[in-house]
């Protein structure tokens with residue numbers, strides 16, 4: 179058990195999940211504004227494994243373990259998050275206009291299954307506020323991804339124009355961008371995963387993408403394989419890669435998870451709200467399966483960022499072997515604490531060594547065997 183799990187976690191877990199998040203982010207903001215505290219965080223948690231460097235979509239990453247979207251929705255913490263050992267950070271989701279999100283409570287922990295259920299609904303201060311926070315950033319030691327979404331009350335036909343405006347507002351501040359069409363908490367958003375709708379959004383962004391910045395698309399783990407088969411050739415044309423995956427809103431997966439939690443708790447587990455997306459341990463396998471499928475369908479040509487239920491190096495390595503070039507985490511960070519990114523990076527370095535591999539890129543897609551290795555020269 180880590181120091182965080184013995185000390186801070188019981189305190190934070192005694193609070194409502196969103197209040198705990200606010201306390202945690204306030205502490206990080208405070209550390210950011212006080213150089214000795216920032217230095218201490220860096221000394222405790224920074225990653226010191228130069229052999230874990232990797233290049234994906236033309237960007238150089240000091241290590242392949244990133245922070246997933248949703249933790250820093252307003253880009254207030256970009257100055258301190260790299261000090262926790264992340265190799266990249268994804269900020270947002272940011273919508274063009276500010277919006278309050280759904281009423282509270284809107285995040286619920288299910289500790290028995292190491293899961294969270296959230297129905298936040300893109301609560302954020304909007305693109306202008308995010309830009310102002312990013313303008314004051316003094317250094318950028320790791321790549322910054324900016325994840326953009328659609329306002330709740332925006333008509334879907336305006337999606338290409340609105341995504342493009344949000345993109346332009348933040349363009350100079352992001353090293354890569356993510357089109358989020360997979361949050362389950364904005365009604366109808368997932369319909370934008372339909373091929374032609376998504377293509378229109380991507381074309382609107384690429385038209386303005388003068389510096390050819392990598393644009394990823396974040397997908398839902400609930401997409402059926404035939405939808406993926408239809409979508410992926412278009413994404414190979416118009417996007418730099420995909421992120422697999424967002425939270426699940428599959429009623430079966432949620433019911434199975436709550437049943438398991440009830441069995442372990444010995445009494446019923448009732449979230450205080452309907453709906454929402456499940457993250458953490460219950461999405462580990464669905465997300466890894468999706469990574470495997472995307473890698474197989476694209477022959478490994480489309481870079482994949484793997485996210486969902488990563489709690490340790492072995493889980494990160496499973497996603498990399500399934501086809502992810504980079505990984506991200508959110509829920510694991512809540513359950514395991516600030517030492518998790520650097521401990522995963524160290525664990526990955528040890529795994530590479532034990533398999534006689536000299537870089538992360540050599541492990542990407544290994545579980546598919548040689549027939550799917552895109553670097554293999556035909557014999």
Ligand SMILES: Cc1cc2nc3c(=O)[nH]c(=O)nc-3n(C[C@H](O)[C@H](O)[C@H](O)COP(=O)(O)O)c2cc1C
Nearest residue numbers: 246247248271296423424457458486487507508509
């Ligand atoms: C509280 C919470 C808020 C989230 N907000 C966002 C978001 O704004 N945009 C987004 O693309 N994903 C969001 N996510 C999804 C995560 O980025 C990630 O895809 C998902 O939680 C699976 O990873 P995990 O199991 O490591 O948490 C959120 C997840 C959680 C738990």
